[in-house]
Amino acid sequence: MSSTNATVSAPVMPMHDPKGGLIVALNATLRRDLTLMLRRRGEVLNPLVFFALVITLFPIGISPDPQLLAVIAPGLLWVAALLAALLSLDSLFRSDYEDGSLEQLLLAPQPLAALGLAKVAVHWLLTGLPLALMAPVLGIMLALPAGSYLVLALSLALGTASLSLIGAIGAALTVGLARGGVLLSLLVLPLYIPILIFGAGAVQAAIMGDGVTAHLAILGALLAMALMLSPWAIAASLRISING
Amino acid sequence: MSLCLQARQLACERDDRWLFEGLDLDIQRGEIVRIEGPNGSGKTTLLKILSGQLSDYHGELYWNGALMRETREHFLANLLYLGHAPGVKSGLTPLENLAWYQALSGDQGSEEQREEALAKVGLRGFEDVPAGQLSAGQQRRIALARLTLTPRALWVLDEPFTAIDRDGVAALETQLVAHAKAGGCVLVTTHHELTASPVLRRVQLG
Amino acid sequence: MWAFINKLRSPKWFYAISAKLQPWFWALAALLLITGTVWGLAFAPADYQQGNSFRIIYVHVPAAFLAQSIFVSMAITGVVFMVWKIKIADMAATVMAPLGAAMTFIALFSGAVWGVPTWGTWWMWDARLTSMLILLFLYLGVIALRGAFSSRDSGSRAASVLAMVGVINIPIIKYSVDWWYTLHQPATFTITGRAAMPLEMWAPLLIMVLGFYSFFIGLTLMRTRSEILRREASKRWVRDLIEESR
Numbered sequence: 254m255s256s257t258n259a260t261v262s263a264p265v266m267p268m269h270d271p272k273g274g275l276i277v278a279l280n281a282t283l284r285r286d287l288t289l290m291l292r293r294r295g296e297v298l299n300p301l302v303f304f305a306l307v308i309t310l311f312p313i314g315i316s317p318d319p320q321l322l323a324v325i326a327p328g329l330l331w332v333a334a335l336l337a338a339l340l341s342l343d344s345l346f347r348s349d350y351e352d353g354s355l356e357q358l359l360l361a362p363q364p365l366a367a368l369g370l371a372k373v374a375v376h377w378l379l380t381g382l383p384l385a386l387m388a389p390v391l392g393i394m395l396a397l398p399a400g401s402y403l404v405l406a407l408s409l410a411l412g413t414a415s416l417s418l419i420g421a422i423g424a425a426l427t428v429g430l431a432r433g434g435v436l437l438s439l440l441v442l443p444l445y446i447p448i449l450i451f452g453a454g455a456v457q458a459a460i461m462g463d464g465v466t467a468h469l470a471i472l473g474a475l476l477a478m479a480l481m482l483s484p485w486a487i488a489a490s491l492r493i494s495i496n497g
Numbered sequence: 498m499s500l501c502l503q504a505r506q507l508a509c510e511r512d513d514r515w516l517f518e519g520l521d522l523d524i525q526r527g528e529i530v531r532i533e534g535p536n537g538s539g540k541t542t543l544l545k546i547l548s549g550q551l552s553d554y555h556g557e558l559y560w561n562g563a564l565m566r567e568t569r570e571h572f573l574a575n576l577l578y579l580g581h582a583p584g585v586k587s588g589l590t591p592l593e594n595l596a597w598y599q600a601l602s603g604d605q606g607s608e609e610q611r612e613e614a615l616a617k618v619g620l621r622g623f624e625d626v627p628a629g630q631l632s633a634g635q636q637r638r639i640a641l642a643r644l645t646l647t648p649r650a651l652w653v654l655d656e657p658f659t660a661i662d663r664d665g666v667a668a669l670e671t672q673l674v675a676h677a678k679a680g681g682c683v684l685v686t687t688h689h690e691l692t693a694s695p696v697l698r699r700v701q702l703g
Numbered sequence: 704m705w706a707f708i709n710k711l712r713s714p715k716w717f718y719a720i721s722a723k724l725q726p727w728f729w730a731l732a733a734l735l736l737i738t739g740t741v742w743g744l745a746f747a748p749a750d751y752q753q754g755n756s757f758r759i760i761y762v763h764v765p766a767a768f769l770a771q772s773i774f775v776s777m778a779i780t781g782v783v784f785m786v787w788k789i790k791i792a793d794m795a796a797t798v799m800a801p802l803g804a805a806m807t808f809i810a811l812f813s814g815a816v817w818g819v820p821t822w823g824t825w826w827m828w829d830a831r832l833t834s835m836l837i838l839l840f841l842y843l844g845v846i847a848l849r850g851a852f853s854s855r856d857s858g859s860r861a862a863s864v865l866a867m868v869g870v871i872n873i874p875i876i877k878y879s880v881d882w883w884y885t886l887h888q889p890a891t892f893t894i895t896g897r898a899a900m901p902l903e904m905w906a907p908l909l910i911m912v913l914g915f916y917s918f919f920i921g922l923t924l925m926r927t928r929s930e931i932l933r934r935e936a937s938k939r940w941v942r943d944l945i946e947e948s949r
Contacts, residue, residue: 266526266650266680271574274603281600289588353582359550361601362573368601422868426861430851439847440865443840444872447879454886475875486868489785493860496551512855513937553788553856 271362278363279371286375289348296344297379301387304337308391319396326395327456330405331412331449333391334384338413339445341380342420343437345372346428346491355428359495366484369491373421373483381413401459404469411472412452418479418487419444425490448475501525502547502651502682507556509542516542517702520556524651529673529683530698531691538703540686541581541655547684548578548653574602577649579657583640587629591615591639594628598643606646614646615639619665633660644672650681658689708787714931715940717791721924728921735914743907750904756820761908763813765915766806767831770838771873773803773919777845778870781863791927793859794934796866797849798926802919804842811835830884834877841869 290297311329312322349355358368388409389402397405423441427433455468504522508515516539524530532540545551547558549565549572558565560572585594592611599606615624618638628636637660644652652673658666670691673683691697710716743761750757777799783792814832815825826832845862852858900908935941 266648266676268650269574271570272603274600277603277605278601281597285586285589285593285597288593289586292588348586351582352586353580353584354586356550356578356580356582357584357598357601360548360573360576360578362570362603363601422864426848426865427851429857433851436844436847436851439840440844443837443844443876444868446837447872447875450879450883454883482871486864490861490864492550492552493857493864496553496854496857496860513934 275363275367278361279367282368282371283375286372287378290375290379296341297383300337300341300380301383303340304333304384304387305391307333307336308394312395323396323398323460326392326397327401327405327460328453329395330388330392330397331409331453331456334388334409334413335416335445335449337384338380338416339420339438339441341376342417342424342441343427343434345376345421345424346494347424347433350428350494355491356495359491365488365491369421369425369487370480370484373417373487376421377414377417381417382410384413385409397456398460400462401456404459404465405456407469408452408455408465408472411469411476412448415448415472415476415479416445418476418483419448422483422486422490425487425494427494428491429494429496448472451475501559501561502684503559503562504547505557505559507543507546507554507558509539509546509551509554511539511542522547522700524682524684526650526680526682527677528698529677529685529691530700532684532686532700532702534702540702543702544578544653544655544684544686545580548576549573550578575650576653577643577647577651578653578655579640579643580655581659583637585628585636585639587636588627590625590627591620591631591642592624594639595642595646599647602647604647610646611642614642617645618642618668634662634665637661638665641669644676652676652681652683652685654683654685654687656687657685658687708789711789711791712787714791714794714935718928718931721928725921725924725928728917728924732914732917732921735910735917739907739911739914743911747904747907748901753821756817759813759817761911763810763817764908765912766810766813767835768912769915769919770803770807770810770835772916773799773806774838774841774866774873775870777803778866781866784859785863790934791931793863794930795923795927796862797859798930799923800842800846800849800862802922802926804839804846806919807835807839807842811839828884828887830881833884834880837876837880838873841873845869 308329311325315321315325346355349358359365361368385406388405389397392402392405420437420441423437423444424433426440427437430436451468451471455465455472458465458468502522502524504520507520507522508518510516520543522530532543534540542551546554549558549569560568565572585591586597589597592608592615595611595614596606599611612621612624615621618641620635620638620642623631623635628639631639637657641657641661657669661669666689673685673691677683685691739761744758747758749755777796780792780796780799783789784796811832814829814835818825818827818829845865848865849858849862852861932941932944
């Protein structure tokens with residue numbers, strides 16, 4: 254080794270201190286994922302089409318009677334939106350895993366939890382939020398009673414954010430598995446139940462004319478908790494998955 | 498300033514099989530270290546451990562004399578790792594790919610820098626073509642452009658010569674030597690014979 | 704404390720110590736389960752509303768207790784495995800998961816059987832049964848995730864993370880399901896609905912609960928021991944052990 258040390262006489266490669274620049278990195282990650290998703294519009298549209306399709310199935314499978322539909326509409330809309338959000342989760346980290354970007358994300362001199370959160374934010378922006386905006390239209394088709402449309406969209410917007418966060422843990426755990434899709438649903442759906450209860454509950458309360466603030470507040474609290482805890486779980490899971 | 502990566506009594510057990518045991522390693526400025534060994538001897542695993550991706554190893558890693566897990570941020574800020582997969586998004590153009598990598602290190606960078614780096618790896622004229630339309634070798638070159646774009650002292654390269662044509666191989670090899678001469682260090686696995694490297698050191702696994 | 708943790712690192716030590724502990728738990732379990740069963744089935748008074756069918760709580764409640772405790776233990780062993788890299792903890796978690804799933808299933812099944820004379824149906828979306836059903840899915844998820852990895856180490860870590868995520872969610876699930884149930888249905892019979900249970904009824908229940916726990920500890924020790932042998936099969940001390948027993 255002493256022989257090699259002798260070669261060090263030329264200019265010396267500088268060392269860098271960690272620069273920070275988390276905001277720059279987060280911005281770039283958000284923009285990159287948004288660009289990628291918007292270039293594959295089909296993938297953004299698929300969950301929405303799925304949502305509409307599932308909602309179409311219910312009147313056909315049960316009954317076109319508006320009165321009956323109005324009773325079950327809050328639950329149907331919420332379950333269908335939840336499944337639609339689940340559908341797109343599997344691809345959240347998969348392409349990054351396959352092309353090696355995930356390794357690079359792990360090695361960035363930035364907290365992985367924050368970068369993961371940026372990816373989840375994009376997922377919510379392009380699935381949860383559109384689903385929430387689209388739900389009132391489908392609500393009309395299910396004869397959802399008036400006065401609950403805003404609550405439906407609001408509860409879905411809040412709830413799907415938690416769904417994306419919790420679901421991302423499952424996606425991170427299964428990203429290294431060849432057929433992780435079905436397993437992902439098995440892992441994630443039980444954890445979705447509280448959000449479904451309070452989300453659909455909010456819409457039902459709005460229909461009954463009860464106050465909905467309590468429901469929305471609980472959904473908000475669940476989201477706050479998911480925001481605090483799931484980035485760490487996502488980061489830990491990604492590190493496990495990269496081990497193979 | 499000192500630069501060194503040390504491993505002491507490094508051992509890795511994968512599902513009750515020891516990939517390697519009792520490995521001592523010192524990598525210093527100006528060195529090119531090539532990890533050698535047959536397939537399945539744990540070369541990639543070793544590189545992943547040394548680049549701080551895997552945590553299930555025995556032994557200790559030191560970065561500039563301090564425990565690596567305590568200086569992880571400083572270590573990552575000086576590390577450039579290229580793995581088996583190039584880490585290039587096929588939906589993005591080479592410029593966009595590089596912009597993300599530059600931003601990951603907290604640096605906005607400029608379009609001129611990135612164009613220059615791409616020109617250096619022979620991708621002039623392909624700056625705005627989606628990477629998915631480029632060949633495997635060209636995609637690998639996008640990844641290699643990071644070597645000039647984001648200057649880091651420690652390069653950990655897993656099979657960097659894969660899919661690259663002969664001219665590219667020669668250019669990369671020159672670049673490795675230049676990096677070592679400039680006081681950086683390179684840790685590499687490859688089946689390719691490094692001919693032009695006077696400072697090569699070999700570590701045998703398996 | 705640290706000495707103990709360091710000892711836990713050695714599967715060999717655990718294998719030896721658990722051999723000594725195991726018979727005590729089996730004996731205790733047998734004693735408690737026999738006493739509790741005889742007392743509960745033959746001597747405890749019948750319920751004034753439910754008659755003799757209430758006696759199923761002597762299986763249902765201990766199973767439900769264990770179902771929840773085992774999940775918590777799995778999360779704790781998961782933390783121990785992730786933080787201190789103690790393999791014994793992961794081996795215990797591996798063998799506990801199917802046990803917990805089985806206990807959850809027993810709790811569900813006994814609840815369904817109890818439902819027939821009480822509700823006139825095998826299944827009601829009762830809060831407790833619903834939570835139990837979700838818990839069963841959580842168990843199945845952990846078991847499936849562990850099995851899905853080709854590398855056992857990664858599977859162990861993934862299962863540990865999932866168990867931790869699950870254990871944080873269990874109380875949330877439980878409370879939200881309780882809330883959902885009270886919202887949708889006026890409180891009907893629940894299997895352990897009433898607070899005031901006379902001593903003659905709950906004493907055997909307590910004995911049964913303790914008996915189930917001893918049984919669980921005994922079985923976990925036993926199964927962890929075989930897991931140790933399975934995973935350490937290539938190690939010298941296991942080979943020596945096999946030589947000796949020949």
